Amino acid sequence: AEPGSFGYGRVASPAQIAGWDIDVRGEDGAGLPPGKGTVDRGADVYAEQCAACHGTFGEGEGRFPKLVGGVGSLRDERPEPTVGSYWPFAPTLWDYINRAMPMSAPHTLSADDVYALTAYILSLNDLVPNEFVADRNSLPKVKMRNRDNFIWTDPRPDTMAKPCMNNCVNAADVRLSSTAEGRDLTPRTTGPLDTMQSK
Amino acid sequence: AEPGSFGYGRVASPAQIAGWDIDVRGEDGAGLPPGKGTVDRGADVYAEQCAACHGTFGEGEGRFPKLVGGVGSLRDERPEPTVGSYWPFAPTLWDYINRAMPMSAPHTLSADDVYALTAYILSLNDLVPNEFVADRNSLPKVKMRNRDNFIWTDPRPDTMAKPCMNNCVNAADVRLSSTAEGRDLTPRTTGPLDTMQSK
Amino acid sequence: GSLAFGSKPATAGPAQASPPADAPWSQSIGAGVVDRPYGRPADTEASVIRRNVPWLTASAESSVSFSPLQDLHGIITPNGLFFERHHAGRPDIDPAQHKLMIHGLVERPLLLTMKDILRFPQITRIHFIECPANGGMNWRAAQMNSLQFSHGMVSCAEWTGVRLSTLLEEVGVKKEAKWAMVEGADGAHMNRSLPLDKCLDDCLVVYAQNGEALRPEQGYPLRLVVPGWEGNVNIKWLRRIKLGDKPWHSREETSKYTDLMPDGTSRGFTWLIDAKSVITFPCPEKPLDGPGLYEIRGLAWTGSGKIRRVDVSMDGGVNWQTARLHEPVLSKALTKFTLPWRWDGRPALVASRVIDETGYVQPTIAELRKQRGSNSIYHNNSIQTWQVKSDGSVFNVQLA
Amino acid sequence: GSLAFGSKPATAGPAQASPPADAPWSQSIGAGVVDRPYGRPADTEASVIRRNVPWLTASAESSVSFSPLQDLHGIITPNGLFFERHHAGRPDIDPAQHKLMIHGLVERPLLLTMKDILRFPQITRIHFIECPANGGMNWRAAQMNSLQFSHGMVSCAEWTGVRLSTLLEEVGVKKEAKWAMVEGADGAHMNRSLPLDKCLDDCLVVYAQNGEALRPEQGYPLRLVVPGWEGNVNIKWLRRIKLGDKPWHSREETSKYTDLMPDGTSRGFTWLIDAKSVITFPCPEKPLDGPGLYEIRGLAWTGSGKIRRVDVSMDGGVNWQTARLHEPVLSKALTKFTLPWRWDGRPALVASRVIDETGYVQPTIAELRKQRGSNSIYHNNSIQTWQVKSDGSVFNVQLA
Numbered sequence A, B: 001a002e003p004g005s006f007g008y009g010r011v012a013s014p015a016q017i018a019g020w021d022i023d024v025r026g027e028d029g030a031g032l033p034p035g036k037g038t039v040d041r042g043a044d045v046y047a048e049q050c051a052a053c054h055g056t057f058g059e060g061e062g063r064f065p066k067l068v069g070g071v072g073s074l075r076d077e078r079p080e081p082t083v084g085s086y087w088p089f090a091p092t093l094w095d096y097i098n099r100a101m102p103m104s105a106p107h108t109l110s111a112d113d114v115y116a117l118t119a120y121i122l123s124l125n126d127l128v129p130n131e132f133v134a135d136r137n138s139l140p141k142v143k144m145r146n147r148d149n150f151i152w153t154d155p156r157p158d159t160m161a162k163p164c165m166n167n168c169v170n171a172a173d174v175r176l177s178s179t180a181e182g183r184d185l186t187p188r189t190t191g192p193l194d195t196m197q198s199k
Numbered sequence C, D: 001g002s003l004a005f006g007s008k009p010a011t012a013g014p015a016q017a018s019p020p021a022d023a024p025w026s027q028s029i030g031a032g033v034v035d036r037p038y039g040r041p042a043d044t045e046a047s048v049i050r051r052n053v054p055w056l057t058a059s060a061e062s063s064v065s066f067s068p069l070q071d072l073h074g075i076i077t078p079n080g081l082f083f084e085r086h087h088a089g090r091p092d093i094d095p096a097q098h099k100l101m102i103h104g105l106v107e108r109p110l111l112l113t114m115k116d117i118l119r120f121p122q123i124t125r126i127h128f129i130e131c132p133a134n135g136g137m138n139w140r141a142a143q144m145n146s147l148q149f150s151h152g153m154v155s156c157a158e159w160t161g162v163r164l165s166t167l168l169e170e171v172g173v174k175k176e177a178k179w180a181m182v183e184g185a186d187g188a189h190m191n192r193s194l195p196l197d198k199c200l201d202d203c204l205v206v207y208a209q210n211g212e213a214l215r216p217e218q219g220y221p222l223r224l225v226v227p228g229w230e231g232n233v234n235i236k237w238l239r240r241i242k243l244g245d246k247p248w249h250s251r252e253e254t255s256k257y258t259d260l261m262p263d264g265t266s267r268g269f270t271w272l273i274d275a276k277s278v279i280t281f282p283c284p285e286k287p288l289d290g291p292g293l294y295e296i297r298g299l300a301w302t303g304s305g306k307i308r309r310v311d312v313s314m315d316g317g318v319n320w321q322t323a324r325l326h327e328p329v330l331s332k333a334l335t336k337f338t339l340p341w342r343w344d345g346r347p348a349l350v351a352s353r354v355i356d357e358t359g360y361v362q363p364t365i366a367e368l369r370k371q372r373g374s375n376s377i378y379h380n381n382s383i384q385t386w387q388v389k390s391d392g393s394v395f396n397v398q399l400a
């Protein structure tokens, strides 16, 4: 059918679209608005609005996410994916801070402040120098450490199990590699909600 | 499979069955227990336990069911089906009083009292004389007025509409025979529950 | 843009980001998970509830409430909105104390706890349940100006339990057995007779409804589901099944649930729900909003199996068009149908007519009355006509 | 018999009517209809709730709760028990203010109210939604000794709304468009990229769940359903759809919802939920009660379409038997399977293995680890083994 066949709703005006259109693309920064921010200004806003959860230097408070660290850890037994070690695109950082942070008042920061925070977090991760000014031109150019390690096409299925029916393994070889018994990680599943905090 | 293949639960003992087995068959009174009751005794129990809802003489209070009347009304514009005018089997009356009445304390009457109440209600309907004693032998023999007017096999489908698709009726003949508009019978369907009582 | 629809948060974004796009809930944090460990509908849906007709019955304990079909979509009725019909109120049963006895003409009478019943092989089925008095108020004339009150005594759910035939095999049916008496644990000790054939065919003894335990109003912890047969035989709070050689003629199948004919005779044991359909949009509660393209929506059901076809008329039955049936079309379940309609703004009489897999065609109210008069209370499965006026308002009407 | 199980009512029946058969609720009158105009479960079902793992997340607002699969039956998850996953808590949205914008590479950008959206042709479908992190805690080792906590981030409902393709036809897709960005109105302004092909294939923009309006936790008043794809892309509180020529690489598809491999590379855009199954009885929450005949029960699902077969092993995968699939077997919906099992009381290792209509076979955790190591968090669709000890107790284990 032709566009508008039903005719329900209203055509969105350019002004309306401008008011809703907040997304920024990671790869090329498309959608980044005018404005700019320095690392210094970022440090100030960060101390005020972010440090309580993410730690003064991005080290994370409690179980809130770290924003730094983990560089070189991705092949370790306990990898630490962070902006510094894992994120492929810097404009995504602007986009996420803009849309989702600070957690209790999301999408309330000015574009300049989001630029400044982005600059600050990138600098905490040694991805930009202290003099870095974040804006729509500079951000897409920031080289992120893990940029080239993503495969964007799904290689699955990556297992090829055959549905064997009988004597599929030697019964004598069947043994447990792990059990959840006695690990004390599982909240109760009857009675009121469990509040267990530690392991 | 053989009975008991699963083996779940327990075989019900004769004593357990006797405790649960309360049903009485309408047609032959099978299941009626020992005991008996007079019209007089029925009148006393009725006054105490039933009259508040069903009226002193079974005439019904408010919208609670009438237990008498309506004889000969079944072909009228507004028929009144009652024990006297409609019910086919007297043992059903014993069964229903026993299992379901009095409404706020069902199944708490003794067998004798249920016999007495049954006798009383039958006598209110002139179905038995005042000296009638209800018991497992007498009740199945009471001749109910509407006994022979039930068809116990379903004659449906009793309509044979053809699914005509075009010009099925003359458009000029289409007219309303009734409308619910303005009848003021319908509770509201938004906001809190309606409490409308009258029409 | 970051201004709120409503009140502007203290830390609102730059003024140039106009026009406002963010609502307050987009600039704050909401309640966390398990804020409601068992959820409930949005506060703004408070009108979508079961409703009763207070003047209809002497007391709410022997009464009925109606599902808000005008606000429902699909074929599943959520448990909170499934219609209610009680004869002695809703018992609140302790499942640890509830037992089911199966006895009478059987080899091996049984007393089963809920734990026992849960061990039997499971079966899950989607079926409607309809009170045969649904639409009863419209036998004489169009009375209730509402979809909820004219058709809301039908609901549909996914039931899980054990086949009654499995239980009957386990107790061993004696060959003299021809009927079953099924009985509830409510104050009414509600009981009905069922032919053994139906029991062995597709009846279910269920403990779950739409995944979770039955709701108290629907028979918790155990109810009978008799697919396609009138609601009253789907005994709730099921506590006893007794096999016998003859029917019981209980009060609920003599004084009630019998259909009085104009000649003074009555039909007993009319269990089957005949094919029925209704347009759920538009309806009195959901009028039209000016001329334009709409989608007629409705539900069809039949106790005889699957829906074969639904036709819709906009002119009071002069012409009909076949609607689209939506998958899944399940046996003895609600089936959804739709048909696009460009309304020109002129008065219309919209109606739907279902044909089920047996070829049975839903009748008009005039056809039904010709056979049954208007005092039979039950089994009014006639075509429902909605009158659409030129202002878009919708009324329940009947055609001559 | 008319004595009560519990306390004897004042007017109790004759003493000879022993043993007791009537419970107190059979000798009294219960609450009337519309006592609960919107119903709720029995008080005795209070344990059947969504539950969280408090130590797992920093705050309940960015967290998850799990469905109590151990107490559910059938394929429909009741709305009150559908699992939750929020990133900024649950917004409580006024539907009168909610709007959906569709723009970007389109001919005719639109701003739609809920009223507008309800007018489009409807579609109803039953689909599961699974968080790809379901079972994530068991990547490294068996950790959660519970069905609810190991598999409870999957639920299944009947969704009603409009096809996304219908909306996209209405706005007119420009030929350069290849991707869609979908965004929520929650505080997280949650957004993901979807290939246009999937949008045009089977995605739904829904406003109803199991008949009634969506629950707030599930995206009221509007959510996207992306059948068979990971939960996170099923954007709740949907407010915006923008078409573009490239994906967005939002934080939720780079920092999160990417799968880290042992070689340090990561897989992005792994949307598909591969075939998975789990035995729901027995399970850690529902142990066995002594030797005897049981019914193994379970659920299977796949993002690739329908379930073809489920096999069950009682000996840790040495031998397998094919289970019975229960109707209806719907595409991208939970499918129920059962198999009778006579337990001799000896230790057992029970497990299920699903094969979907593409021929894909559910892998063991060892097979998965061989490909993906144990740090990929998401998409653990491995075979679940339950260890049954001779006392009937059940534990979550993994096999070497």
Ligand SMILES: [Ca+2]
Pocket (backbone or CB within 6 Å): A021, A022, A023, A031, A032, A033
């Ligand atoms: Ca923009």
Ligand SMILES: [Ca+2]
Pocket (backbone or CB within 6 Å): A055, A056, A059, A060, A061
């Ligand atoms: Ca710190």
Ligand SMILES: [Ca+2]
Pocket (backbone or CB within 6 Å): B021, B022, B023, B031, B032, B033
């Ligand atoms: Ca008896």
Ligand SMILES: [Ca+2]
Pocket (backbone or CB within 6 Å): B055, B056, B059, B060, B061
């Ligand atoms: Ca009086």
Ligand SMILES: [Ca+2]
Pocket (backbone or CB within 6 Å): A020, A022, A107, C001, C002, C003, C021, C022
């Ligand atoms: Ca905004």
Ligand SMILES: [Ca+2]
Pocket (backbone or CB within 6 Å): B022, B107, D001, D002, D003, D021, D022
């Ligand atoms: Ca009793």
Ligand SMILES: [Co+2]
Pocket (backbone or CB within 6 Å): C132, C230, C257, C258, C269, C270, C271, C272, C378, C379
């Ligand atoms: Co009937």
Ligand SMILES: [Co+2]
Pocket (backbone or CB within 6 Å): D132, D230, D257, D258, D269, D270, D271, D272, D378, D379
């Ligand atoms: Co993924």
